Amino acid sequence: MELVLNEEQTMLAESVNSFVKDNSPITRFRKLRDENDPLGYSKELWKQMADLGWTAILFQEEDGGLGLGMAETVIVTEAMGRNLMPEPYLSSIMLAGQALSLGGSPELKEKWLTPIISGDSVLTVAYQEKMMRYHLYRGATKAEKTSGAYRINGEKVQVLDGNGADAIIVSARTSGNDGDAEGLTLFLVPKDTAGLTVIRQSRVDCRNLAIVQLNDVEVPETNIIGEVGKGGELLSRVVDDATVALCGEMLGGMSFAFDRMLGYMKERVQFNVVIGSFQALKHRAARMFMEVELTRSVVMAAARAIDENDPNKEILIATAKARCSDAYVAVTNEAVQILGGIGMTDEEDIGFYMKRARAAEMAFGDAAYHKDRFASLKGY
Amino acid sequence: MADLQEFRQSVRSWLEANAPKTLRGKVTDLTFTYSGGRKGKPPHPDCIPWLNMMAERGWTIPFWPKEYGGGGLDKQETKILQEEMLRLELPPPLSGMGITMIGPTVLQYGTEEQKKLYIPQIVKGEIRWCQGYSEPNAGSDLANIQTKAIVDGDDYIVNGQKIWTSGGNESDWIFMLVRTNPNVKKQAGITFLLCDLETEGIEVRPIKLISGASIFCEVFFEDVRVPRNQILNRVDGGWEVARALLGHERTMIAGLGSRPAAPTAEDRVEAAAKKNIGLENGKIADEVIRSRMAQVQIDESSFKLTVQRNSDNMKAGHRPGPESSIFKIYGTELNQRREELLLSIFGPECLGWEGDGFDAKELELCRTWLRSRGNTLEGGSSEIQLNIIAKQVLNLPD
CATH class of the missing domain: 1.10.540.10 (Acyl-CoA dehydrogenase/oxidase, N-terminal domain)
Known part of the structure; x- marks a missing residue:
């Protein structure tokens, strides 16, 4: 690559x-x-x-x-x-x-x-449930077979762009045990389906998030995506690609936060000099610069590994998400510290980035999750 | 094109007929590194004929001009030669500061007479060079050097001391910075000198380090007479030369091509953890160590990819990006973290200094760990690297 x-x-x-x-x-x-x-x-x-x-x-x-x-x-x-x-x-x-x-x-x-x-x-996928953390195959939502259709019951949370979505793809268990990849199925549920309720959630990063309730929602077999019981595998593949797309977003966000921090260091005057002349702050900025540069490399590599179906692609995806999660949080935390009191105000934009960094960190598995995944893929 | 194919054919048959069989397959073995010189011991007796046959054609530095003993090859021919050497997995015939640092600097700043004198010796590996920059009071503040050179007829008389001179005791000549004017801005009163270490008044003393090894030396100068024609560039023009030398070092290392890394079946850290800690249900039994391993490996991979991004960027014809400024600090800090992690993985077995009760790997780890602490000091400390990033990349004010 x-x-x-x-x-x-x-x-x-x-x-x-x-x-x-x-x-x-x-x-x-x-x-x-x-x-x-x-x-x-x-x-x-x-x-x-x-x-x-x-x-x-x-x-x-x-x-x-x-x-x-x-x-x-x-x-x-x-x-x-x-x-x-x-x-x-x-x-x-x-x-x-x-x-x-x-x-x-x-x-x-x-x-x-x-x-x-x-x-x-606009469509979305609803897989997250309360207290599920990052385990894609967990959850209490179930789908029972009826004649020619399935009846789904359960509740999904933090469904991204769920409000106003024209249809929601829902993961539900059709067989097997909680936590198994096998036995999950993906169903496409159009927005006007009886028994489907979408409730707006307010999250720290101010994005469109929703609770999706499914009460005896009837979905025809023809709305199953992939095979019955094989939705776990498909979901995992889809989430892997989405993870790398999110890593791109995180790289962009941390670059903005870094530039904002650097700009502030060059304009804010204390003790009659700009604070960017202080070595203690210079070194912190230089360390954050290194983080952003390293992150750019792993994001580019993970994206190309998927495109080239590289044998190491999963390792690189885990590497990218672990790094992005740590770096976005670190850079935004440092930026708020260096902006000082201004960084704590709602009027300053940096807070949006610190909030988004946390939400992005916890989407599709946080740094700890991906480090554990990395180690397992490496065989230790 | 036909000419290039002919050239490749002739290089191939010449290497196949003449390159020592004993050195084939040694390209990844870094112990097969030979710096030439009068005192240096070759890692293998055949390194000497290998150096001589290559030097005769100027192929130790194939792209230097023929009139000074270089190979006179163009870019494509150089690439072909490198590819053909790699085909037989031959190590480079010559390495060291002569070809990467002082050689290209002499080519840039030297008089015709200096080029004719020094470059052929460098190409042939006849003299090994060392670098006399740091002094007891000029480390990170390099421009603060105090070693004095005072004019006396056609000579300069040098008095002072250099320190942290790598390979000083195995070298023949030193290129050094001396103070020729104490009354101007520090950088403006420095001169770049070339000096034979056998000149009367020079004493080289190895420094014993915390690892027990002595890779650095102190070099003392007492009334050392250096002819004026051993000054590179003008008097008081040495700082500019020192800066240019740094740039040459980077380009030469890139131009000569790096040696491919030895294939390793398994990472050193993973192998050690499996042996010393062991697996439980397929995972390293100590969860905290396992997590540190993942972090170090993720950082190693990120670093390697950043080096690759830089090189792919340059191959595509772009100028080197700002990412190259992080290589020194990140690479060395990472190496230290890896060594520290290995200590934790080995546990008490890593504490062996010598003798019974410790195996060779354990004894080696103790020394490489101690050695690694110098990585963030030598060649510009981490703090200096951060200053450079802040100033040159981030444009933060002084």
């Missing part, structure tokens, strides 16, 4: 960066937060991004995609992450879109993946 952007990737980075800069400065995120926007993002802006082709990157050409890879995907998520752009890339593209792309029947793809790519529909 080559850890350098080719010409097309450089052009993509330039156009996404300038789009995000023009259309979604951090003031926009603040406004959505202040107005308590029910969606937390803009359908119009999302449609524009789709028109530019960025929602199509990962999907195969026969499905209406561009047939590109994760190397391009992380370019988009990094640019979005810099300005905390909240459009539903992780939920609709990386989770729901990828699940449909990898496991959906031709009919499901036509009905749901096509409008996902065109930006006309």
Whole structure:
């Protein structure tokens, strides 16, 4: 693998960066937060991004995609992450879109993946349950077979972009024991299905999160993604790709936080000099710079490992998420410390990044989870 | 193209016919490193004919100009030669500060006479060079050097002391910084001198380190007479030369190509942990150690990928990015953390100094751990590296 952007990737980075800069400065995120926007993002802006082709990157050409890879995907998520752009890339593209792309029947793809790519529909995947931590195969949601259909009961939490989603892909146990990969099944549940309730949650990072309640929700067999009982495997694959996309976002976010910290060090005067002239602070900034540089390398490597189906790809995914989790938290913590009292105020943007760092750290497994995974994959 | 293929063919058959069979397959074995010189012992007797046959063609530094004894090869030919040497897994015939540091600096700053004198000797590995920079009161504050050179006719008289001179006791010549003007800004009164260590008045004393080894020396100068024509660049123009030398070192190491790493079936840390701690249900039985292992390996992988990103970036024709500024500090700190982790994994068995009751690996670990503490000091301490990043990369003010 080559850890350098080719010409097309450089052009993509330039156009996404300038789009995000023009259309979604951090003031926009603040406004959505202040107005308590029910969606937390803009359908119009999302449609524009789709028109530019960025929602199509990962999907195969026969499905209406561009047939590109994760190397391009992380370019988009990094640019979005810099300005905390909240459009539903992780939920609709990386989770729901990828699940449909990898496991959906031709009919499901036509009905749901096509409008996902065109930006006309937003879908998400609901797998998280209360107290499940990072174990994808745990949870109390069950699906019982009826004639030609399944009846689902259970409750999912912290479902990303669940509010306003046109359909929600739900993981539910159809056989086997809690914690087994085998026996989980993914069901696509359209938003108007009887027994489906979506309740808004308010999370520290101000993103669109929802509780999804399923009370005797009837879903036809044709809405199963992949095979019955094989949803665990599919979910795990989808979450791995989404993890790397999230790593791109985290890299962008920590780069912004680092730049904000560095900028403040050059403007804030105390003792008649800018505080960036103090060696104690210089060294802290230099250490954070190293973290950001190391993170960029592992994110690029993990993305390319997926694209090239590298035998070490899982190890690199674990490496990337462990590093991103630690680094994003460390950089934002340092930034708040160096911004001092200003960093503690709501008026200053850095707090948004510190909050998002924690939410991102805990999405798809935190640093400890991925270090444990790394060790197990290494055979110790 | 046809010419290049012909060149490759001729290099291949010449190497196959002449390169010592005993050295083939030794490219990854770093003990097969030969720095030449009058005092140096080759790691294998055949290193000497290997050096001589390559030096005769100027191929110890294939891309240096022919008129000074270099190979005169262009980029593509150099690459072919390197590939053909790698094909037979031959170690480089010559390494050391002569070819990576002082040679290219003489080519840049030397007079015609100096180039004609020194470069052929460097190409042939006839003299081994060491670096006389640090002094007892000029470590991180290198410009503070006090070793004095005072003009006396056609000579300069040098008095003072250098310290932390790597390989001083095995070298023939020293390139050094001396104070020629004490009345100007520190950097502006320094001159770059070349000096034969056999000159009268020089004494080289090895320094015994905490690891028991003596890889560094003190070099004392008492009324040492150095002819004026051994000054590189102008008098008081030495600081510029010292800075240029650093740049040459990086480019030369890149240009000569790094030796491929020896294939290791299993990481040193993993092997040690399995032996000394053992697995329980497939996991290292000590959870805290297991977690430290994962952290060190994740950091190692991140570091290697960053080095790769830098090199891929340059291969693609871009200028080196800011990431290269972290290599020295991160690489050395990582090495120290790995050594410390190994101590924890070995437990009390790592404490052996010598003799009975400890096996060879245990005794070696104790020494490599102690040695590693110097990594963040030599070649610009970690604190200096952080200053450099802050100033040159982050543009933070003084």
